[in-house]
Amino acid sequence: MGTLLVLVSTPYGRYLGLVLNAIIVPRSPAQSKFPPTSKLLPTAAANGAINRPKIMHYQSQQQRQKHTTQKKIKNAIFYCLTAIFFCWSTANLATIAQNTDQGGLNGQEMRNLLDRGNLTEAVTRIEESWEEDYQTYFEQDFAARAKTAAAISKTLSRLAVQTKKKPALIYAIPRTDQLELILILPDRPPILRSVPSAKQEKLLSVVQELGSEITNPVKLNTTTYLEPAQQLYKWIVAPLEKDLQTAKIETLLFCVGAGLRTVPLAAMHDGKQFLIQKYSITRIPAFKLTDSNYTDLRNVQVLAMGASDFAETANKEPLPAVPLELGAIARQWPGQSFLNQDFTIVNLQSQRLQQKYGIIHLATHAEFRPGTPNNSYIQFWDTQLGLDQMRDLKWNNPPLELLVLSACRTALGDKEAELGFAGLALQSGAKSALASLWYVSDAGTLALMTEFYQQLKIRRPNDPPIIKAEALRQAQIAAIEGKVTIEDGQLRSARGDIPLPPSIPKLDSKDLSHPYYWAAFSIIGSPW
Numbered sequence: 001m002g003t004l005l006v007l008v009s010t011p012y013g014r015y016l017g018l019v020l021n022a023i024i025v026p027r028s029p030a031q032s033k034f035p036p037t038s039k040l041l042p043t044a045a046a047n048g049a050i051n052r053p054k055i056m057h058y059q060s061q062q063q064r065q066k067h068t069t070q071k072k073i074k075n076a077i078f079y080c081l082t083a084i085f086f087c088w089s090t091a092n093l094a095t096i097a098q099n100t101d102q103g104g105l106n107g108q109e110m111r112n113l114l115d116r117g118n119l120t121e122a123v124t125r126i127e128e129s130w131e132e133d134y135q136t137y138f139e140q141d142f143a144a145r146a147k148t149a150a151a152i153s154k155t156l157s158r159l160a161v162q163t164k165k166k167p168a169l170i171y172a173i174p175r176t177d178q179l180e181l182i183l184i185l186p187d188r189p190p191i192l193r194s195v196p197s198a199k200q201e202k203l204l205s206v207v208q209e210l211g212s213e214i215t216n217p218v219k220l221n222t223t224t225y226l227e228p229a230q231q232l233y234k235w236i237v238a239p240l241e242k243d244l245q246t247a248k249i250e251t252l253l254f255c256v257g258a259g260l261r262t263v264p265l266a267a268m269h270d271g272k273q274f275l276i277q278k279y280s281i282t283r284i285p286a287f288k289l290t291d292s293n294y295t296d297l298r299n300v301q302v303l304a305m306g307a308s309d310f311a312e313t314a315n316k317e318p319l320p321a322v323p324l325e326l327g328a329i330a331r332q333w334p335g336q337s338f339l340n341q342d343f344t345i346v347n348l349q350s351q352r353l354q355q356k357y358g359i360i361h362l363a364t365h366a367e368f369r370p371g372t373p374n375n376s377y378i379q380f381w382d383t384q385l386g387l388d389q390m391r392d393l394k395w396n397n398p399p400l401e402l403l404v405l406s407a408c409r410t411a412l413g414d415k416e417a418e419l420g421f422a423g424l425a426l427q428s429g430a431k432s433a434l435a436s437l438w439y440v441s442d443a444g445t446l447a448l449m450t451e452f453y454q455q456l457k458i459r460r461p462n463d464p465p466i467i468k469a470e471a472l473r474q475a476q477i478a479a480i481e482g483k484v485t486i487e488d489g490q491l492r493s494a495r496g497d498i499p500l501p502p503s504i505p506k507l508d509s510k511d512l513s514h515p516y517y518w519a520a521f522s523i524i525g526s527p528w
Contacts, residue, residue, distance in 0.1 A: 174257050254282070390427050
C-alpha cells in the first residue's frame with residue numbers, strides 16, 4: 001500500500017492513471033467496434049411489434065457480453081501495469097521519496113543549491129528548516145533574526161578575538177544519498193564537503209551502535225565503542241580536518257540534523273585520540289537561535305540546588321552524592337545552595353528575585369522523553385517541572401549564563417527527545433546549558449562536575465578567560481588521562497581528595513577513562 005501511494009504521487013503514477021482512465025471511459029459510437037444501435041434495430045415496417053421483444057433481448061445480451069469483455073481487459077491491464085510499477089518503484093523508492101520532497105533539506109531543491117555551490121542560500125535554508133523543527137516541537141515562536149553565512153563568519157571572527165579561542169561552525173545534514181557537511185570559518189567563505197559513503201540509513205545505524213556500545217554496563221572495561229566512534233569521525237570530522245588545522249580552530253559548534261542531535265560528539269575518535277582532546281565542543285539548534293555574546297564569568301554567582309532523597313510521592317531513586325556535589329560548588333563559587341525539602345520551584349524563583357545568579361545548577365533527575373515537551377521534565381523535591389513550562393520561568397530575564405543539569409537521561413535516537421535535549425538552552429531561556437545524554441554513576445558525575453567548576457573558575461585577574469566549552473573539555477580530558485580517579489572510597493584529583501559516602505555504589509574500575517563516565521556531558525547552546 002505504501003508503494004502504491006508513492007506511485008500515484010509520481011509522474012509515472014499519474015501516467016498510469018491516464019492509461020486506466022482511457023480504458024475505463026466508454027467509447028463514443030464513432031470509436032466503438034460495434035455498429036451503431038440504429039443499424040442493429042429493424043424498422044417498424046420491416047418487423048412487426050411481435051418481433052421487437054426478441055430483437056431487444058438480442059441487443060441486451062450483446063451489450064452485456066461487450067461489457068464483460070471490456071471489464072476483463074481493464075482488470076488484466078490494471079494488474080499488469082500495477083505489477084510493473086511495483087517492481088520499478090521498489091528499485092527506485094529512495095529516489096521517489098527524495099524527489100517528492102522538493103523543498104526539504106533532503107529534497108531536490110537543496111541538492112541543486114549544493115551542486116551549484118550556492119552555500120550562502122543553502123545555509124539560510126538550513127537555518128530556517130531547523131528553526132522550524134524547534135518551533136514546531138516547542139510550539140513557540142522564537143522570532144530569531146536571520147543570519148547569513150557571511151554574518152556568521154564575522155561573528156565567529158569577533159568571538160575569536162574576545163575569547164582567544166578560534167571557533168568554527170559545522171553543519172551536518174544527513175541526506176538519503178549522502179552526508180553533507182558545510183564548514184563556516186572566521187572571515188572565510190563557507191566550505192562544502194560531501195560524504196557519499198555516509199548514506200542516511202547507514203549513518204544513523206552507526207550512531208545507534210556508538211550509543212549502545214558506550215552505555216552498555218557490561219562493556220565498561222572494553223573498547224568496543226572504538227569502531228563506531230572512529231567511523232563517525234571519518235564521516236563527520238575527517239573531511240574537514242585540513243581546513244580546521246589550517247585555520248587553527250580550537251572550538252567546534254555542531255549544528256546537525258535529525259538523528260545526529262544526541263550523538264556523544266566528544267567520543268568520536270581519530271584512531272589516536274578522542275575529538276574532545278583536540279577541540280572544545282558545543283551543539284546548537286541553529287546559529288540564529290544561539291546567543292553569540294561573550295560574558296566573563298569571573299564574578300558570577302551560582303544558585304546550586306538538588307536532592308539526595310525525594311518526597312515519597314516523587315517515587316525517584318536517591319542521589320547520595322548530591323550533598324557533596326553542592327558542597328564542592330559552594331566552596332569554589334559565591335552564591336547559595338539548597339538541598340532536599342528546600343529544593344522547590346517556588347524557592348528557586350524566590351531566590352532569583354532576591355539575587356542575580358549567572359549559573360543555576362540542578363543536581364537532580366531529568367528526563368528527555370519521546371513525544372511532546374510535557375513528557376520531559378526536571379524533578380524537584382516533590383514535583384516535576386515540564387519542559388513545556390520552562391520558558392514560563394523567564395530565565396532569560398535577568399539573563400542566565402548557564403543552566404546545569406547533572407543527572408539527565410535522554411531517549412537516544414528518538415526524534416522528539418533529541419529536540420528536547422538539543423533545544424534545552426533555547427527553551428529554558430539560558431544562554432548555555434550543560435546536561436548529560438544518559439544517567440552517569442553518582443561518583444562519575446561528582447568527579448566531572450567538581451572538575452568542571454574548578455576549571456571554569458578563574459583564579460587570577462590576569463588569567464586569560466576560559467569559555468564554558470573549554471572548561472568542560474578540560475574536565476573530560478582529566479577523566480580520560482586518569483587525573484581524576486576513585487580509590488579506597490576517595491575521589492582523587494590533583495586538587496586533593498574527597499571522601500565518598502558509603503551509600504554511593506562502588507565502581508568496577510577505579511579510573512573514569514571510559515567514555516561512559518564523561519562523554520554523556522555536553523554543552524548545549526553558546527560555548528562562550
